[in-house]
Amino acid sequence: MVITGKKRWFVLIVVSLMAGVMVYVPFLRYSYYDQMVMLFSEYKPVASTANVNEFIGTFSFWFGLICTVGYPVGGILVDRFGEKWLLIIGAVMMGICSFWFGLVPNGTSIIIIHVLYGVGTSFFIWNAYLKTVRKMGNASEQGSMFSSSEFVRAIMGMLLGFLGVGLLNRAIMPGNTTDLAVLGAQWRNMLFFNGTLFLVLAVIVFIVLPNNIIGAEDAELAESKGTIPTQEKMSFASVLKVLRMPGTWLLSLLIFFCFSFTSAANGYLGSYTVNVLGISQTQASTFAVVRNYIIAGLSTLAIGFISDKIGYKVKTLGYYLAIATVLTVAVLFTKNATILCIGITFVFAVVYSGMRGIYFATLGEVGIPLSLTGVATGVISLICYLPDVFFAKLAGIWLDKYGNFGYDLIWYWVIGCGILGILVSFVSVRYAKKLKSNKE
Numbered sequence: 001m002v003i004t005g006k007k008r009w010f011v012l013i014v015v016s017l018m019a020g021v022m023v024y025v026p027f028l029r030y031s032y033y034d035q036m037v038m039l040f041s042e043y044k045p046v047a048s049t050a051n052v053n054e055f056i057g058t059f060s061f062w063f064g065l066i067c068t069v070g071y072p073v074g075g076i077l078v079d080r081f082g083e084k085w086l087l088i089i090g091a092v093m094m095g096i097c098s099f100w101f102g103l104v105p106n107g108t109s110i111i112i113i114h115v116l117y118g119v120g121t122s123f124f125i126w127n128a129y130l131k132t133v134r135k136m137g138n139a140s141e142q143g144s145m146f147s148s149s150e151f152v153r154a155i156m157g158m159l160l161g162f163l164g165v166g167l168l169n170r171a172i173m174p175g176n177t178t179d180l181a182v183l184g185a186q187w188r189n190m191l192f193f194n195g196t197l198f199l200v201l202a203v204i205v206f207i208v209l210p211n212n213i214i215g216a217e218d219a220e221l222a223e224s225k226g227t228i229p230t231q232e233k234m235s236f237a238s239v240l241k242v243l244r245m246p247g248t249w250l251l252s253l254l255i256f257f258c259f260s261f262t263s264a265a266n267g268y269l270g271s272y273t274v275n276v277l278g279i280s281q282t283q284a285s286t287f288a289v290v291r292n293y294i295i296a297g298l299s300t301l302a303i304g305f306i307s308d309k310i311g312y313k314v315k316t317l318g319y320y321l322a323i324a325t326v327l328t329v330a331v332l333f334t335k336n337a338t339i340l341c342i343g344i345t346f347v348f349a350v351v352y353s354g355m356r357g358i359y360f361a362t363l364g365e366v367g368i369p370l371s372l373t374g375v376a377t378g379v380i381s382l383i384c385y386l387p388d389v390f391f392a393k394l395a396g397i398w399l400d401k402y403g404n405f406g407y408d409l410i411w412y413w414v415i416g417c418g419i420l421g422i423l424v425s426f427v428s429v430r431y432a433k434k435l436k437s438n439k440e
Contacts, residue, residue, distance in 0.1 A: 008136045011208060015083075016149040018091055018201045019129045020156030025098055025194050026063050026117045029056055029392075030266040031161050031288045034274055034281045035168050039104055039187060043180040046107035050400070055107065057396030059114040064388030066118025067126075071385065074127040075378020076239075083128040084209045088202045090124025095198030102191025104184055122381070130360050130377045134370065135213050142364060143313060147304025147357040154297030154353075160197075161289035164190045169282055176280070242376045247366025247435075250314075250428045255359050255384035257421025258317055261324050261352040263387040264414045266292055268395060269345055272407050277338045287342070291349035299350045300357030312432055313362045317355055318425025324351045325418030332411050359384075365432045 029036055033056070040046050040055060047055035078086055097116045100109070137145035167190050171183035242248055270288040273279050279287075307316040327348040334341040360377060368376045391413075398406035 012136050013152050014204050015129050015132045016152035017156050020153035022125050024157050024160050033271045043184045044104045053396040053399045057393035059111045060392035062111050063114040063118045066115050067122040068389050070122025071381035072378035074123045075374040078127045078131050079374035083132045086124045086128040087205045090120040091198045091202035094120040095195040098191045098195030102188040127374050127377050131373050142361040143304040143307050146361040147301050150300030150357040151297050154293050158293030161293050165285045252380045252383035253424045257417045258355045260387050260417035261414050263391045264410050265352050276404050295349045296353035299354030303354045303357040307358050313358045314428035320351050320355045321418050321421040328411050328415050367435050
């Protein structure tokens with residue numbers, strides 16, 4: 001069925017809320033890194049104080065590795081079975097894992113939890129979410145659909161983030177000491193709430209989402225041609241078709257370089273402000289929630305309208321990469337001026353978080369049809385989210401080995417990614433213009 005009117009916005013909100021929780025839970029280190037260090041090295045010493053950063057990087061590596069392998073599989077599954085049941089299965093799996101993680105089990109169990117988080121994210125939820133969002137709008141509405149979805153995801157992350165800050169702050173005692181028993185109890189409460197939320201959203205999806213959604217783009221074609229385009233059956237030929245598309249590889253690289261900023265900034269700006277700039281953990285977590293969710297929500301909503309003004313979404317990403325690169329240099333050069341540097345991090349957040357609002361709104365620009373959305377997003381996600389596999393591990397090793405200089409290495413990495421990403425954006429714009437000219 002075609003979902004129209006107010007219902008399509010309700011469906012968009014529901015799947016975006018689920019995707020928001022899906023992104024929030026495996027990346028708790030983005031907002032509570034220093035609290036996690038204490039949980040895993042002191043509350044339940046599953047890692048020594050000397051290698052706890054590497055341990056956090058290790059289970060993050062396993063989550064990223066499974067996601068990398070799973071994104072193409074998830075694309076195949078959603079094209080084969082549809083969106084509804086993949087969303088439900090993934091939410092139930094991640095809900096159960098959240099209850100388990102809340103108990104702070106041993107190190108092996110934490111790694112297994114993140115493996116299962118990876119399965120729930122990449123095999124089941126991610127591609128189903130992207131395809132559902134794309135189906136809610138026609139070709140001219142893709143920017144607003146994806147940016148609106150990112151806005152909802154950010155609002156969900158903000159609410160969960162501030163809830164987490166409020167709960168974990170109860171462990172801060174007079175004299176700025178931390179009661180580890182209270183910290184463990186509030187960690188459990190936070191994860192149990194997230195687990196329950198996954199299950200509630202799974203029930204809502206079961207009720208409101210039809211088994212077969214006809215996309216708005218296909219519905220418009222049906223009106224003009226008198227027949228609804230059929231979903232391409234998953235086959236080796238369709239996979240090869242996607243792999244032969246230049247747009248697949250251009251988007252894979254472009255989003256990879258954009259996402260590298262997110263991995264570095266979301267993952268380490270918080271601990272950077274604690275260890276280099278000298279602010280408290282509570283302040284750092286609060287600032288992280290503001291950057292990662294409040295600013296992200298507004299900036300991802302705005303970029304959809306900005307890209308419409310610029311004309312090409314791939315060009316918009318290039319502009320954002322250029323600004324993000326300059327701001328990263330500014331973060332490096334102002335680390336001895338605490339207030340100025342913190343101010344720059346908030347401006348930086350507007351740019352690096354805003355980019356994700358149109359990552360997959362670019363599919364049509366580079367010639368990827370709706371019928372191949374699943375497998376295309378699977379292949380693209382495999383490449384563009386590779387930083388989830390290696391970067392946390394690499395950054396953890398840098399920080400354990402080099403101390404605060406490890407943060408400089410992190411910023412050097414993303415500056416290099418920014419320069420390469422600008423070049424890829426330039427090539428992508430030329431390719432998009434060529435496709436548009438040929439179509440006309």
